[in-house]
Structure formats: structure tokens, C-alpha cells
Amino acid sequence: MSKRITAGVVRPSPVSIFVNGKAVEAYEGESVLTALIAAGVLATSRDSFGRLRTPFCNMGVCFDCLVEVEEGGRVSSRVRACLTPVRAGLRVVVPEGR
Template sequence: MTRRIEQGVERGSRITIFVDGAPVAAFAGETLATALIASGRIAFRRDGRAALRGLFCNMGTCSECFVQTAVPGRAPRRLRACLTPVADGMAIETGAGPDG
């Protein structure tokens, strides 16, 4: 099921990002948070007690939506999914696991 508005919307080009190793379709101009939610993923990370966390403020303030970069050979960095535009081939980890 798509969660994107289909009627009367102009989108950027169709791209692919990788979330926990799985390809996820997205459109240029979307944020990581948008692409994750649109793909049905609401858990973005685990907190210090291993509980699942997700998008909350969607404006860069609360830091609940941190995801980690997954670039081979480079240390992971946390990104605020709500502020980070998607790019073709971008790879991130949520740490959410199968129950996420």
C-alpha cells in the first residue's frame, strides 16, 4: 500500500535507498523519514534500554528519529532522518530488527 499522495503531485526522480540492507524505493527531494514511513517502517532506532523509537517532532528538535549511516569501511554516524534528504544508493541502519 502506498502512503504517498498520488494525485496532483510532482516528484523528483525515482531512486533506491537501502534500509537495514533491504532496497527501499524513494523519490529525490524526500527526507529519510518520509521514505521510511512510506515504506511502512515506523521504528527508526533503539534507545539505551533497547526500546524502539520513531519519528516524533519531524522538525529536527527531538532527535528521536536518529538512524545510522551504513557505509562499508566507515564508522557509522547518526543522522536525523527528518532533516536528511535521501540520495540514490544511500544506506542506513535502524537497528530496529525484525520486530521493527
């Protein structure tokens, strides 16, 4: 179930991005972090002890939302999900588990 606000909001047609291989509905122009949170994905990275980290500032300062992104068959270095716009077909890798 989406956690998006829907009342009084007009959005373009949804696109699919893939988070750890699973299709997630998103909207071009929103941040990857927004799409992840709306899909219920809250862990974006791990700290130096291996513990899961969640987004903190949502404005590109803290680096807690670093994710791997693949586009067009090319893996980029880790990017800040809060500053990376959604594009159709984007593949995002986030840590799973505890």
C-alpha cells in the same frame, strides 16, 4: 504498498535507497524519514531500555529519528532522518524486532 500521496503530485524519477539491506523506493530531495514512513518503516531507534522509538517531532528537535547512514562505503555517525536528504544508493540501518 506505498503510503505516499499521489493525486496531484509531481515527483522526479524514483531512486533506490537500502534500509537494512532491502531496496526502498524514494525520491531525491525528500527526507530519509519521509522515505522510511512511506515504506512502512516506523521504528528508527531504541531508548536506553532497548524499546523501539518512533519519530516524534519530524523537525530535528527530539532526536527520536536517529539512524545510521552509509554512503560511498563510509558509515557516518547517527544522523537525524528527518533532516537528512535522500540520495541514490544511500544505505540506512534502523533497529528491527520488538
